[in-house]
Amino acid sequence: MKQALLSSILLLLIFSTQAQILKVDKGFLATDSSNYFTGVIDATFAINNRSSTVDEQNIYVGVNNNVDLVYIAEKSATILISGLNYYKIGDGPLIYNGTAHVREVLRRSAELTPEFFGQIQFDESRNMELRWLLGGGYRWNIIQKKNSLYTGIGIFREYERWSGPVETIEKRLWKLNSYVSADVKLTTTTNINAIVYFQSGKDSEINAFRNRLSGQLEFKNALTDQFKVKMTSNFLLDDKPIIPLNKFIYEVYFGVEYSFN
DSSP: OHHHHHHHHHHHHOOOOSOOOOOSOGGGGTOSOOSEEEEEEEEEEEEEOTTOOSSOOOOEEEEEEEEEEEEEOSSEEEEEEEEEEEEEETTSOOEEEEEEEEEEEESTTSSEEEEEEEEEEEEGGGTEEEEEEEEEEEEEEEEESSSEEEEEEEEEEEEEEEEOSSSEEEEEEEEEEEEEEEEEEOSSSEEEEEEEEEEEEEETTTTEEEEEEEEEEEEEEESSSSEEEEEEEEEEEESSOSSSOOSEEEEEEEEEEEEEO
8 A cells, every 4th residue: 555655646746758848048049140059957856745644754855957958050950958857755766767859950040940859768757668769840930039939740750668567568659749839938037938749659559549748837037147946847648558557647846947058
């Protein structure tokens, strides 16, 4: 019972999201400047005893680290989005997950831009040993001013390896990838970033489509030109998990962010 309770809490609190928000100012897509790096480093820390009882104390500790790096070339942009997260509940083992996402945006200042991407990921909290994917598509830059709005569509090849209840399960699928994202400046110091992904692929083993909806929402408030405080919320809805898991999971956390260019 205790193990099931802790597992449920862990699954509700933790996941490595498919929604990859680039935290760098999106203005780089249309800027006239070129041949320079810009980036963001952020970190969050959480500790609580919400899973504790009078007789037994179970302290939850979590650390999240993320690095976004962009190289602006004359006509393109190379983007790296990465994160590594550590979690521990009580005397349980240290659990971690991580993601590295690389994206190449061509003709970055055009309204319609080709893009290619790759991603590698692991997530101990959900028994996902490895996921990698390679794909490409087109991004439509609808608004590229103080506020930005863009959407994209494409395809990718995905490989996943899961630690199932009985044996290791591997999946290789072609999937449709679509997303919409917005960056809105509310005031001179406050802005919102949001992105929603929908990904779907036919699995011949079950003769059905596996659909995944994921998203991320961030509120940021600037303290200085470089430092911001922020609140981030993520969600993931997987209608047909490869192994028995919660179909819907989420997380909310607070932290600080440092930007440089």
